[in-house]
Amino acid sequence: MGLKELVLLQFIAHLCLDYFFQTDKLAKQKNTIGFKSSFLYWHGLACFALAWLFSLQLSFAFAAAIIAITHFLIDGFKRYLNNSKNFGRYAFFIDQAAHLAILTLVVILYERWNGINLSVDVSINFKYLLIVTGYLVCLKPANIFIREVFKVTEIQVSSDNEMPNAGKVIGVLERILTLTLIIVLQYSAVGFLIAAKSILRYGNNETLKTEYVLIGTMLSFGIAVIAGIIINFF
Template sequence: MDFKTFLLLQFLAHLCLDYFFQTDKLAQNKNSIGFKSNFLYWHALLCFGLSWLFSLQFDFLWGAAIIGATHFIIDGFKKNLCNSNLLGKYAFFIDQALHLLVLFIVAFFFDKFQGINPTVHISFNFKYLLIITAYLVCLKPANIFIKEVFSSTNIMVSSDNEMPNAGKVIGMLERILTLTFIIVSQYSAVGFLIAAKSILRYGNNETLKTEYVLIGTMLSFGIAVITGIIINLF
């Protein structure tokens, strides 16, 4: 296993931990009361377990412990970050950047000083692993990222006549389709998808709502396009 595959596996562990293995309610509990949250301790323990499991080697025990401990500290202090007048609106982005920085630093120094020698030998195709990661990113993580962009820029529009969570489902579907089209080099189909959504969603006189949907659509397609380009680079 090379360094980039090892790092990607650690990123996959982080995706599972922070986006798929915790509900919005539990995340809010953790963010609002910090170190007083019982869930935070289970979250940190799960972080350690997933990091160690995805490393596929026993010797990464200390690396997983560092990742779990720093995850606990960063999430514990996120309450203070959220309450900051200056940085509060950017708490999500700072939190995620710190977690990813820790992952890179620990993986880098582990590779440099101990070496990546998996206890469990599994042959990974890096591109296929990258594709799986890209599809996961286009699901719940992308929805949360877009929501946080709206929140940090104070963009809010009421939607009294829409089905609850419909926008999230539509966003996930369009990103999955867009990513698939880019992977198979069907770029014209991406243009058709954007045009079709434009006709269906923008044909109304609600200017504010139209601009809100346009921003969300551009962010959504942008995430899928960028992940598709990264995959094609490999």
Template structure:
């Protein structure tokens, strides 16, 4: 295992804890009550266990403790950030940026000063780990990122009679397809997918909805393209 593999594993641990091991209701409770949230302590325990477990090395317990402790402080103080008139709508991005910064510092510090000595030989390369990470980002985390981006720019969903959550499912499927096409080198298929969605989703007299879907589509495709590019760089 090398430093890049350890870093990707810690990103996976963070993503699992922050996006997959908590639902919207528990996340809202944590964001509303801060340190007084009953779920926050369980969330931090999950963060610690995933961080340490996915490091595959005993001495990273100290790094996992630092990550969990700072995660507790950041999440506990996020309630005040949410109440800020100027920064409240960017709370999600600030929160995630701080978590990412901690992971970078802890991982780099551990790898450079203590050395990487896993108890289990990592069979997956950094490239393979990045592929797993990219596909996982394409699911729930991307939906939340898009929602928070639209919220930050104060873009509201226009009136619609579409099926509930249909847009989320379409977004997930299109990101998976785009990422897969990029990894296979079929770049022309990405353009075909954009054209196909445009024909199926838009009507000439539905300008507001068309603009809203276009914004979401561009962000969604952008996420998948960037992920595919990062994967190919490893």
């Protein structure tokens, strides 16, 4: 295993921690009251455990502790960022960029100073790891990213006749299908998928709702397409 595999493993650990191992309710509590949230401390411990576990190296404990402490501090101070008039709407993007930048820097420094010495005998293929990462991104992280884009751009459309969370499920399914089709180089099928959704979802006279769905669809397909291009590049 080399540096790029270790970075990807830590990225996967971050995805699990911030998107799959915490509910929206707990995340909101953490972001609202900061260091007063008891969940924040458990979140920090989970960050350390996942970073250490996904490193596959006992010697990574100190690096995992740095990642966990910085993650804890960033999340703790995020409440002040959320309340900022100038940067509040960008809090999610600043928060995630800071986490990923620190994570990457710590891994690079660890590799230079300590080297990579696996504690378990396992072979890791970078492309397969990248594929797993792509599919994980296309699940809950992509839904939250799209929601935050709408928040930043102040796009809101109320709808009383749609199933709760139906849009999230549709988004996940379309991204998984799109990513799979791109990985197997079936680009024409992606166009067919977009056309099929256009027929089903845009055949109404509600202009605002149609534009809302169109933006969400383009963001959703865009995430999957970019992920597929990156995977195929490597």
